[in-house]
Amino acid sequence: MSHTAHIPSHRKPRRSASKLAVRAGVAGGVLSTLAMAGTASASPAAEPPTETTLEMPVLNMDLGSEVSSAVIKAADNTRAQALVGELTAQENAARTGAANEAKLAKADAQAKADAEKKATDEANRKADADRANRSSGRTQLASASASGSSAGSDSSDDSGVTAPATGSASAIINFARNQVGKAYVMGGTGPYSFDCSGLVQAAYRQVGVSLPRMSQDQSSEGTSVSLSNLQPGDVLYWGSRGNAYHVAIYSGGGKFIGAQNSGTGIVERSLSYDPPTGAVRIL
Incomplete structure (x- = not known):
């Protein structure tokens, strides 16, 4: 190869001024940010970071009162329903007992009436039989x-008195x-x-x-x-x-x-x- 032969240069091509300016601005901004962060971290007077605490929502007192009232009302309704059920059961039992007692009383009254009627019929039958027997003996x-004697034992005088x-x-x-x-x-x-x-x-x-x-x-x-x-x-x-x-x-x-x-x-x-x-x- 000839010493005069053209050898391609390895030098990078020169960038345009506008591009260099942009890159310089970006680099400057980055360096400024890093400098500020370093200063903040190196400052001894910096206060420690404050922990963030989540606050629980406070229950509104009026809402709590309403819930309590609703619970009490529900309990009262439950007790009332239970009482109504118990009273209904007692009324049904009472009606059943009264019906049974009335049935027994009716049966007893009927038995007594039958016995009285039987006794009356028997007395009437006996009276009829007595009359029949008396008629036959006349x-x-x-x-x-x-054939009776009218001797001194007779308490009647001649007039029959x-x-x-x-x-x-x-x-x-x-x-x-x-x-x-x-x-x-x-x-x-x-x-x-x-x-x-x-x-x-x-x-x-x-x-x-x-x-x-x-x-x-x-x-x-x-x-x-x-x-x-x-x-x-x-x-x-x-x-x-x-x-x-x-x-x-x-x-x-x-x-x-x-x-x-x-x-x-x-x-x-x-x-x-x-x-x-x-x-x-x-x-």
Whole structure:
């Protein structure tokens, strides 16, 4: 190669003035910033950086009061609903109990009514049977009256008027008459109700005479007398002697006092109302 030959130069091309100015401005700005940062970091009087604390939001007092009121109101509503439920349950239980009690009371009342009706029907049946038996015995009564003696034991004079009761007979009749209007109750022995034999027994007890309780046994007491020779205080019976089903007390004047049945109670009636079968004299 020739020494004169052209060798390309390695020198960088020269930049334009405008570009150099821009680069110088940028470099100057950077250096200024670095200088200020160094000065700030080297300054001993610089205060340490302050920590930043996040503040919690403060609850507004009015809002807190509203929340508390809402909670209390919700609790009150819950208690009120529970109380209403309890009261409803108690009311339902009470209604159920009242319904059951009413049902039992109705059944009990019906049972009592049925029992009373049965007793009344039985008493009426017995009264009807008594009347039928008495009617069948009237023929026997007629014959007994025709054959009756009119001897000294007869308390009637020739006009057929019965002498008034005296002494013990009067006390018996007065007691029996004082019971007129009281109720007939089967098995009753006083003082508010009687059956037929209970009345006779109570009347004779007034004069110290103790009679059996049943009409069958009462008709077996004393001495048999004819119906034409009756005296006040004699015990009348219906049926047969020793097997009578009804008794009463002869009160004189063709009448008797007796506890007839549940329909009539204790009455004083004429012998013709229900003629007896026979009579016994105990006094």
